[in-house]
Amino acid sequence: MRQNTPPRPADIDEDAEEIYLDNDPPPEDEDDLEMEEVTLEELEARLGSGEYGSDEEDERKSPVQDDAIYTFQQHAAPVFACAFHPQNDLCATGGEDDKVFVWNRNTGEVIHEITEHKDTVIEVHFNHDGTYLASGDMAGEIFLHKIQEGSENGDKEGGLTLRKVWEYSMGDMSWMRWHKATNVLMAGSEDGEIYIFRLPAGDCKILPGQGVRCEAGDLTNDGKKLFAAYNNGTVKLWDIKSTTAVMEIDEQNPMVHQEGSTTVSCDKEFPIYASGGENGKIVFSTPNGPVGTVDADGAVECIAFSPSADFRMAASGTLSGQVAIWDYSKLTLRTQCDHPDEGITRIQWIGDFTILVSTLQGNVIAYDARSGQKKFALSGHLAEVYSFAYDPKESLLLTVSEDCSAKVFKVEQLVD
Numbered sequence: 001m002r003q004n005t006p007p008r009p010a011d012i013d014e015d016a017e018e019i020y021l022d023n024d025p026p027p028e029d030e031d032d033l034e035m036e037e038v039t040l041e042e043l044e045a046r047l048g049s050g051e052y053g054s055d056e057e058d059e060r061k062s063p064v065q066d067d068a069i070y071t072f073q074q075h076a077a078p079v080f081a082c083a084f085h086p087q088n089d090l091c092a093t094g095g096e097d098d099k100v101f102v103w104n105r106n107t108g109e110v111i112h113e114i115t116e117h118k119d120t121v122i123e124v125h126f127n128h129d130g131t132y133l134a135s136g137d138m139a140g141e142i143f144l145h146k147i148q149e150g151s152e153n154g155d156k157e158g159g160l161t162l163r164k165v166w167e168y169s170m171g172d173m174s175w176m177r178w179h180k181a182t183n184v185l186m187a188g189s190e191d192g193e194i195y196i197f198r199l200p201a202g203d204c205k206i207l208p209g210q211g212v213r214c215e216a217g218d219l220t221n222d223g224k225k226l227f228a229a230y231n232n233g234t235v236k237l238w239d240i241k242s243t244t245a246v247m248e249i250d251e252q253n254p255m256v257h258q259e260g261s262t263t264v265s266c267d268k269e270f271p272i273y274a275s276g277g278e279n280g281k282i283v284f285s286t287p288n289g290p291v292g293t294v295d296a297d298g299a300v301e302c303i304a305f306s307p308s309a310d311f312r313m314a315a316s317g318t319l320s321g322q323v324a325i326w327d328y329s330k331l332t333l334r335t336q337c338d339h340p341d342e343g344i345t346r347i348q349w350i351g352d353f354t355i356l357v358s359t360l361q362g363n364v365i366a367y368d369a370r371s372g373q374k375k376f377a378l379s380g381h382l383a384e385v386y387s388f389a390y391d392p393k394e395s396l397l398l399t400v401s402e403d404c405s406a407k408v409f410k411v412e413q414l415v416d
Contacts, residue, residue: 066380068407072108074101079400081124081135084389090147090160091389091398092133093406094121100135102162105398105408112162117141123176127183132199133162134178134185140170142187144199165200174213181223188214192230196240207238218266220273227273229264233257235275237287247287249275255283255290265314267305272328274314276300282316284328292331297322301344306369308352313369315355317344323357325369335372339365350390351414356397358385364399364409378409 077096084091090111094100100114100121119139126133126147136142144166149159172190179186185197192209194217210230217228225246226238233256237247249256257277264275273285280296282303298320306313313334314326323337323344342359350356353369362381367374383402390397390411397409 066407067378067409068380069410070105070108070408071380072101072103072406072408073404074103074110075099075404075406078383078386078402078404079406080120080122080386082387082389082398082400082406083124083126083133084391084396084398085126085147086128086130088130088160090126091406091408092124092126092135093398093400094124094135094137095400095404096120098137100124102133105396111160112145114143114145114162116143116164116167122173123187125176125178127178127185128181132165132183134176134199136173136176136187138173140173140187140189142168142170142173142176142185142197144185146200166202168195168197168202168204170195175216177217177219179223180219186217186219186226188217188228190214194226194228194238196243205243207240207243210234215261216263218264218273220266220271221268227264227266227275229257229261229275231260231262233260233277235261235264235273235283235285237273237285247285247289249283249285249290253290255293257281257283262300263303265303265305267314268307269309270312272305274303274305274328276303276316280318282314282326284314284331294326294331294333296324302347304347304349304355306352307349311352311369315347315349315369317347317357319343319360321359323347323355323367323372325355325372335370337367337369337372338374339367345385346387348388348390350392350411354414356388356390358388358399360384362401362403364388364397366411376412378411380407380409381405 075095079095081094089104091105092102098117102112103110117137119137121137123136133145145162146165174188176187183199187195190213192212192214194207196205212230212232215229215231217226229235234250236245239246259278261275261277266273276282278299282294283290296316296318298318301319302317304315312329314328316324321341323339325334327334342361344357346358348356355369356366358364364378366376381401385399385401388399395411397411400406
């Protein structure tokens with residue numbers, strides 16, 4: 001475990017010992033206390049029956065139910081990253097134990113273990129056709145593994161194997177993602193530079209930084225531009241080929257995120273972009289610049305556009321627990337989801353009208369974006385869910401958590 005692991009909500013010691021000053025009366029007259037004599041056998045029996053122990057503590061340690069169909073427990077520390085292979089039963093997870101496990105999502109069998117990372121693994125991604133797996137850690141070490149059939153000695157009956165074909169050290173990394181159609185890998189850095197790698201050759205171009213952390217990046221629908229957020233509040237739309245910024249909301253613009261921009265998203269049908277900030281402001285932009293803002297309740301952790309061209313909405317989640325659906329054509333709130341008081345860590349549309357959110361309390365909840373009503377909820381994790389991956393073909397969900405586990409859930413068939 002490293003000191004510079006991703007920030008997590010501060011632990012609150014709910015069972016802290018009460019302290020009494022010398023002048024305070026004791027909570028009970030010690031002379032009135034009666035000590036019960038208990039034999040070792042009686043003590044063991046009571047502990048086994050659950051007679052001792054706080055109900056609140058037991059409820060915290062054991063959720064009401066575990067809806068997962070499989071729990072992967074090979075990680076020795078919190079797990080931050082996960083991905084499904086696009087074509088077979090493989091999945092990958094990475095975490096604070098500096099490891100990446102590639103395993104079978106049905107059986108939990110470990111196919112490959114990457115142990116070369118020296119810092120917390122925060123990103124694992126299969127490329128668009130599943131031929132490569134990229135993994136990256138906070139220190140900026142990136143490894144590329146080729147996935148191929150057969151054993152290492154060439155035996156075709158040996159199943160699937162992974163072979164490292166490329167590596168790079170870019171300095172402290174904040175995020176990483178593949179291009180959706182080609183073997184181009186993008187990664188943002190602590191000093192604001194964005195690295196664009198053509199793999200496996202390793203050709204690299206760099207979008208220049210401005211000395212502040214690049215918090216997030218997302219590709220436009222045509223795959224030619226990258227929308228990026230920075231922690232000084234600015235956002236930029238980059239042309240990847242020319243490595244130039246074609247649109248920017250900087251400190252001189254009144255719509256800049258005053259307290260830092262945290263997340264971005266690009267509409268997949270229209271040239272509309274959204275950025276969220278620490279102060280709850282969401283800015284909607286076009287290639288010509290910002291067009292308007294809305295205000296969410298709390299720091300915006302995630303934004304996502306609907307995949308439907310007929311339902312022009314964007315969903316946002318905040319650390320204070322708000323899940324909101326915005327009509328960005330009118331810059332108005334369409335609906336607010338009926339959500340419990342749980343901070344949101346990630347949001348994704350898994351249908352034209354269905355959004356899925358993960359929470360700081362370890363749950364995953366689906367909502368109907370038209371009405372805001374809950375469609376289903378999945379529980380099982382004992383702590384924060386940091387990320388998830390969804391396989392629409394098999395209706396499977398992979399989640400990773402602070403509780404050092406990854407879980408696979410079967411998701412209800414969607415009726416949008």
